[in-house]
Amino acid sequence: MRQLRIDMGKCDAGRTCQHECEEACAIKVFKLDSPEHAALHIRELADGTGQAILCDQCGDCVVVCPADALRRNKMGAVVLDKELCVGCYTCIGFCEKGIFERNPEWLVPFKCISCGICVKACPHAALEIVDVPQPEYRII
Amino acid sequence: MSSHTTETDYPKFQRCEVDFTQRTEYLDGLEAMKAAHKVLKEWTFKPSLPQQGYTNRTLYLNVGTLEVKEKAVTQQMKDMFIGGRGFGMWYLWNAITPKTKWNDPENEIIITPGPISGITQYPGSGKSLVVALSPETEIPIDSNVGGYFGPLLKFSGYDSLEIQGKAEQDLIVFIDGQKGLLRIEEAPAEPLDSHVLAEILTRMYAENDADRVNISVVSSGAAAEHSLIGMLNFSWFDKRRGCIRLKQAGRGGIGTIFRNKKIKALVIRGPEVKGDMNHPVDQETIAKTGIKLHQELRSNDPVQCLMRRNGTAHIIEIMDAYDLLPTHNFQYGSHPEVHKIASYVWDQRCTQRTTDGCWYGCSMACAKGADGVVLQTGPYKGHRVTVDGPEYENAAGLGSNCGVFDPEFLLELNFYCDTYGICTITYGTLCAFVMECYQRGILNKERTGGLEMTWGNALDDLAMMHQMAQGEGFGKIAGLGVKRMKALFIANGWGDAALINDIGMENKGLEYSQYMSKESLAQQGGYALTNKGPQHDEAWLIFMDMVNKQLPTFEDKAEALYYFPLWRTWFGLYGWCKLPWNDVAPSDNAKTAEPTKIPEHVQNYLDIVSAMTGKKITSEDMLRQSARVYNFQRIFNIRMGKGLRLHDHAPYRSQGPVTKEEYESRIERYEKELRDQVGVDPTTMSLEEKMAATRKYRIDRYEKLVDAVYTRRGWTLDGVPTQARIQELGLDIFPELVEIVKAHGG
Numbered sequence: 001m002r003q004l005r006i007d008m009g010k011c012d013a014g015r016t017c018q019h020e021c022e023e024a025c026a027i028k029v030f031k032l033d034s035p036e037h038a039a040l041h042i043r044e045l046a047d048g049t050g051q052a053i054l055c056d057q058c059g060d061c062v063v064v065c066p067a068d069a070l071r072r073n074k075m076g077a078v079v080l081d082k083e084l085c086v087g088c089y090t091c092i093g094f095c096e097k098g099i100f101e102r103n104p105e106w107l108v109p110f111k112c113i114s115c116g117i118c119v120k121a122c123p124h125a126a127l128e129i130v131d132v133p134q135p136e137y138r139i140i
Numbered sequence: 141m142s143s144h145t146t147e148t149d150y151p152k153f154q155r156c157e158v159d160f161t162q163r164t165e166y167l168d169g170l171e172a173m174k175a176a177h178k179v180l181k182e183w184t185f186k187p188s189l190p191q192q193g194y195t196n197r198t199l200y201l202n203v204g205t206l207e208v209k210e211k212a213v214t215q216q217m218k219d220m221f222i223g224g225r226g227f228g229m230w231y232l233w234n235a236i237t238p239k240t241k242w243n244d245p246e247n248e249i250i251i252t253p254g255p256i257s258g259i260t261q262y263p264g265s266g267k268s269l270v271v272a273l274s275p276e277t278e279i280p281i282d283s284n285v286g287g288y289f290g291p292l293l294k295f296s297g298y299d300s301l302e303i304q305g306k307a308e309q310d311l312i313v314f315i316d317g318q319k320g321l322l323r324i325e326e327a328p329a330e331p332l333d334s335h336v337l338a339e340i341l342t343r344m345y346a347e348n349d350a351d352r353v354n355i356s357v358v359s360s361g362a363a364a365e366h367s368l369i370g371m372l373n374f375s376w377f378d379k380r381r382g383c384i385r386l387k388q389a390g391r392g393g394i395g396t397i398f399r400n401k402k403i404k405a406l407v408i409r410g411p412e413v414k415g416d417m418n419h420p421v422d423q424e425t426i427a428k429t430g431i432k433l434h435q436e437l438r439s440n441d442p443v444q445c446l447m448r449r450n451g452t453a454h455i456i457e458i459m460d461a462y463d464l465l466p467t468h469n470f471q472y473g474s475h476p477e478v479h480k481i482a483s484y485v486w487d488q489r490c491t492q493r494t495t496d497g498c499w500y501g502c503s504m505a506c507a508k509g510a511d512g513v514v515l516q517t518g519p520y521k522g523h524r525v526t527v528d529g530p531e532y533e534n535a536a537g538l539g540s541n542c543g544v545f546d547p548e549f550l551l552e553l554n555f556y557c558d559t560y561g562i563c564t565i566t567y568g569t570l571c572a573f574v575m576e577c578y579q580r581g582i583l584n585k586e587r588t589g590g591l592e593m594t595w596g597n598a599l600d601d602l603a604m605m606h607q608m609a610q611g612e613g614f615g616k617i618a619g620l621g622v623k624r625m626k627a628l629f630i631a632n633g634w635g636d637a638a639l640i641n642d643i644g645m646e647n648k649g650l651e652y653s654q655y656m657s658k659e660s661l662a663q664q665g666g667y668a669l670t671n672k673g674p675q676h677d678e679a680w681l682i683f684m685d686m687v688n689k690q691l692p693t694f695e696d697k698a699e700a701l702y703y704f705p706l707w708r709t710w711f712g713l714y715g716w717c718k719l720p721w722n723d724v725a726p727s728d729n730a731k732t733a734e735p736t737k738i739p740e741h742v743q744n745y746l747d748i749v750s751a752m753t754g755k756k757i758t759s760e761d762m763l764r765q766s767a768r769v770y771n772f773q774r775i776f777n778i779r780m781g782k783g784l785r786l787h788d789h790a791p792y793r794s795q796g797p798v799t800k801e802e803y804e805s806r807i808e809r810y811e812k813e814l815r816d817q818v819g820v821d822p823t824t825m826s827l828e829e830k831m832a833a834t835r836k837y838r839i840d841r842y843e844k845l846v847d848a849v850y851t852r853r854g855w856t857l858d859g860v861p862t863q864a865r866i867q868e869l870g871l872d873i874f875p876e877l878v879e880i881v882k883a884h885g886g
Binding site: 063064065066067068085086087088089090092093094096102104107108137138139140 | 260261353379380413414415416424427430431432433434435437438448449492493494495497500501502503
C-alpha cells in the first residue's frame with residue numbers, strides 16, 4: 001500500500017520554504033490556487049517544531065462511507081468516487097487524523113491519494129512515498 | 141450514561157464471523173412475475189427537486205378509482221402543519237368523517253417526509269411519517285420510519301403521498317422519479333412477505349445493478365392480511381451486503397389497511413442522491429453542523445451508548461439492572477437469564493465493519509443487521525437470511541416479556557414479524573398477554589388449539605405467529621390485539637374480568653411498548669397521556685425518572701409531560717429521527733442548565749431548520765409548531781369519538797402490582813411507600829389490605845398527575861383543549877375545531 005510519510009527532521013514547517021508541498025497539491029491535483037485546500041498540511045508550532053497532517057490511508061473512511069464511494073485503488077490508496085459520493089461528510093467527521101476535508105465550494109469532500117506530487121515539490125526531500133502492508137479494516 | 145455489560149463478563153461467547161454477502165435468494169421466476177403484471181393506469185409528471193425543503197406539491201392516488209392527481213402545498217399548510225406528521229394529520233382530517241371506519245375506502249395512508257428529510261449531512265435525517273385511521277385504536281395513528289422511500293419521494297417531486305380507495309385485485313404502484321412516470325399495475329404473482337417481495341421488486345424495477353440504490357419498496361406481509369397489527373416495511377438497498385434491508389412503520393396496524401386496500405407494494409425509483417437536493421438557503425451551516433455531530437459520534441459513542449455497535453439494544457442490561465425490563469407481561473423488571481440477550485450478545489451477533497444507517501449520512505448507524513441466520517421453523521425453514529436488529533424493543537418484547545432468552549429464536553421471531561408485516565412491539569406485548577393468560581388458566585391448550593403458551597416456549601410462540609400469517613387457529617385471535625382479546629376472553633367467561641383488564645397492557649387499543657412504567661409515574665403518563673396510544677416515541681421519560689432521577693417532583697413530571705411530547709412531535713414534523721438527539725451527547729452536556737434537553741443538539745436542529753428555510757426559528761417557535769399539530773391531533777381524536785380523559789385510563793399493571801407475586805417481588809418498595817406516602821403501618825395489615833391501599837394510592841396519584849398535565853397543556857380536566865389554547869395557537873382559523881372543543885366543554 002502506498003503511504004505518504006514525512007521526516008520531521010528534514011521538514012522545517014515552512015520556515016525556509018514556501019509550503020511547496022501544499023501548493024503543488026492544491027494547484028496540480030485540485031487545480032486551486034489555495035494551499036489551504038491541499039490534501040496535506042504542515043503547521044508551524046509555537047515551540048519551533050512542526051506538525052504534519054497527512055493521510056496514512058488507514059481505511060477508516062472506507063468503513064464508514066454509506067455510499068460505498070470510498071475504495072482502495074490498485075496501489076492501496078483510498079480513493080473517492082465522486083459520482084457515488086452523497087456528500088454526507090461522515091468520512092470527514094470520522095477521520096481521526098483530521099485530513100479528510102471539504103471545500104465549501106464543492107459538494108464532495110477530498111483526500112490524499114498518495115500520488116506523490118508533494119514529494120517531488122518538497123525542497124528538503126522530507127516527504128516520501130513508502131510501500132507498507134495494508135492494515136485490516138477496523139470496527140469503528 | 142450507564143455502564144454496559146462487557147464481553148469480559150461473559151467470556152464464553154464467541155464473535156459470530158459470517159459472510160454477510162451470503163443469503164438465500166428469491167429471484168427465480170422474476171420474469172414470469174413481471175410478465176403477469178397488467179398496467180391499469182399510466183400517468184406522467186414532471187420530476188422536480190425541493191426548494192428550501194419543499195417541492196410544494198403532493199401526490200394523491202386512489203387505488204379504487206385509479207384517480208391520480210397533484211395537490212398544491214399551500215402556505216397555510218406549511219405554516220400550520222410544517223410537514224411529516226402534520227401534513228398527514230391534515231390530509232387525513234380532510235379525507236374522513238367522524239363515521240369513517242378503518243376499512244372504509246375513504247381511509248387513507250399518508251406517507252410524508254418532512255422538509256429536512258433527505259439531507260445527507262446530519263445523522264437521522266431520512267425519516268417519513270405514516271398516518272392513517274388505525275384499525276386497532278380507531279383514531280389517527282402516526283408511525284415514523286426510515287428507509288429510502290420518503291426522501292426518494294421528495295426528490296421525485298412530492299412532499300407527501302396520499303393513498304385512498306380500495307382495489308379489487310393486488311396492485312403495485314410504481315413511481316419513477318427519474319422519468320416522471322407513475323404506473324398502477326395489477327400484480328398477481330409475487331409473494332407478499334417483505335424480505336422476498338422487496339428483493340424481487342428492487343431487482344425488477346431497477347434498470348441495472350447500480351440503479352438498485354435508487355429503489356425503495358413499501359410492503360407488508362401475509363400476517364397483515366389476517367390481523368389488525370399489520371405494519372409497513374420500507375426498504376433500502378444495502379450495497380455492501382448486496383441485499384435489501386427493511387425499516388418498519390410499526391405501530392397501529394397501518395399494514396393491515398395497506399393489505400385491506402389490496403396494495404401489494406409501492407415502489408419508487410428516485411434520482412441519484414447528492415448532498416444538496418433539498419436546496420437549503422444555507423448549505424454551509426448544514427454541512428458544518430453535520431460534521432460536528434459526526435465528530436461527536438466518533439468520539440463519544442464508544443464511551444456512551446455504543447449505538448454504532450449494538451443499536452438501541454444497548455439498554456437491555458441497563459433496564460434489567462434498574463428493574464425496568466418488561467418481563468413476563470410486565471409483571472417483573474428483571475430476569476436472571478437476561479445476560480443471554482444482553483447488548484454484548486448483539487455486538488457479537490450483528491455484523492460490524494459495515495455501515496448500517498437507514499438513510500445516507502446517519503453515522504449513528506443503529507439499524508444493525510444479524511447475517512447468516514438459518515431459520516428453524518415456518519415456510520422459510522432452512523433459509524439463510526439477514527435480520528434487521530434486534531432493536532431494544534424487539535429484544536425486550538419478543539424476548540424477556542415472553543420469557544424467550546435464546547438469541548437465535550429471538551432473531552427468528554424478529555425476522556418473521558418483519559417479513560410477515562406485523563409490528564414486533566405489538567406482537568411482543570400481545571404474546572406476553574397470551575402467555576400470562578395461559579399461566580393463570582384463562583387460556584389452556586384446548587382454548588389455544590394445542591399451543592402451549594408457556595413462558596419461553598419460542599416454538600409455540602412462532603407457531604402462533606405462523607398461524608397469524610395463515611389466518612387460522614388461535615393465531616388469528618391473537619392478531620386481534622390485546623383489547624379485543626380481553627373482550628373475547630371475558631365474553632367467553634374464561635377468567636376474572638377484572639384480572640384480565642388489569643393485565644392486558646393496552647391503552648386506546650394500542651399495546652404498550654417495552655418499558656416497565658409501574659414504578660415510574662412520569663412514564664405512566666408518558667404512555668397513557670399520548671395522542672395515539674402507549675408508544676414511547678412521544679414521551680420516553682423512564683430513563684430520566686428512574687435511572688437518572690431527573691424528575692423528582694410532581695411538578696417536574698408534569699412539566700416533562702408538557703415539554704417532551706411537544707419536542708418529540710417536532711421530529712415527526714420535519715422528518716428527523718429522535719435517536720441522534722439523545723443517544724449521544726456532547727461531552728460537556730452535564731454542565732448545561734438543562735441537560736435532559738441536550739441544549740447543544742436542540743440548537744443544532746434549530747440551526748438546520750433555519751438554514752433550510754431561510755427563516756430563523758427559536759425553541760419557542762419549535763414548541764408552538766409542535767403544539768399546533770399536537771392539539772390538532774387531540775381534537776381529531778375527539779372528533780372520532782375518543783380523546784377524552786376516559787380514554788387516557790391506564791391498565792393497572794402499568795401502574796402497580798396486580799398480583800400477590802408482583803407485590804411480594806418488590807415488597808420493600810411498596811411497604812416503604814405505604815409508610816412514607818400513604819401514612820399507614822403495613823405491619824398491621826394483611827397482604828390484601830396492603831395491595832388495596834397501594835392500588836388506591838397509585839391510582840389517586842396518577843389521577844392527580846393527569847390533572848396537572850392537562851392544566852399545563854391548556855386542556856380542561858376532561859382532556860379537551862380549551863378555546864383559549866386553540867386561539868393562542870392560531871388553530872381557531874379552522875371553525876370545525878372550535879365547534880368540537882366547544883361541544884366538549886373546552
